[in-house]
Amino acid sequence: MRKLALLLSLLFINCGFLLLNAQNNEIDSLLNLLDKHIEEDTSKVNLLNKIAIQYRRTDRNKMIEYADKAIKLSDSLNFLRGKAFSLGTLGLAYIYQKDYPKALENYQKSLEISKELGDKKNVAKCFFNIGIIYWNQASYDKAKEFYQKAYKINLELDDKNETAICLQYIAITNRVQGNYPQAIEFYQKAKKIFEELDNKLRISNCFMDIGVIYQNQSNYFRALDSYQNSLRINEEIKNKEGISACYNNIGLIYWKQSDHFQALTYYQKALEIYKELGNKQGISNCLNNMGILNREQGNYEEA
Secondary structure (H helix, E strand, C coil): CCHHHHHCCCCCHHHHHHHHHHHHHHHHHHHHHHHHCCCCCHHHHHHHHHHHHHHHHCCHHHHHHHHHHHHHHHHHHCCHHHHHHHHHHHHHHHHHCCCHHHHHHHHHHHHHHHHHHCCHHHHHHHHHHHHHHHHHCCCHHHHHHHHHHHHHHHHHCCCHHHHHHHHHHHHHHHHHCCCHHHHHHHHHHHHHHHHHHCCHHHHHHHHHHHHHHHHHCCCHHHHHHHHHHHHHHHHHCCCHHHHHHHHHHHHHHHHHCCCHHHHHHHHHHHHHHHHHHCCHHHHHHHHHHHHHHHHHCCCCCCC
16 A cells, blocks of 8 residues: 555545536635625635635645735734634645645644644644654654644544544554554554544545555455455445555455465456546556566466
């Protein structure tokens, strides 16, 4: 399971198109409201912030542009809460652009304002996203430190969903560091809360990541069980991207167990869905796995 897949929720490709269309409609609606809004007030700051965050999937430069406008207006109004939100939006935009120093700078500014305001929810959000920045820079101990800070605040606020997400990311960091017992412990804690919340996508992700750990430990029986649990949930919620990832990983387990027929069967299932979704990375991985399998069987032309 690639690290990017651990940081992002899985979506249908066709749902992605619908989401982008809906987002474009929302942006148009907000821009119309902005044109009609004459007063330079806190409502305009909030509107600018909404526009900035809506651009997160379509135009990161526009995201930065509107966040900057919101910051300038917030400064003129001494509207600290609006400025804290805008700085966080800027931080997110720079994460997307992989400009981590600028992302960190903006989140630290947002954090200081949020502490001053006593806004614990946004303090936790800043801690978490600073953790994401360090994680992307492979500073895993620092990432874990900030995830844990965010976890403590969300636990205090009784925000179960955010608490579970923090636990999941602490688990991810432990997994990447090879701290497998700790990783499984945190995944199980996160999964338990997600089960209480009936968050099936997150539950399936936990099963998948636990499966990766068992696979890395050559515990193929438990790895297969975890992947099959993830597959069952992804099928239930009709998450094709998740289904194809499960098929591919199940194929890997059968390959490790020298069951080439089953391995090829699952690779082919995964390949069909990846082609349907237009997922080039998934197609590439499946074809590579099928090539290795055919090579081992002596089918060199097919390989």
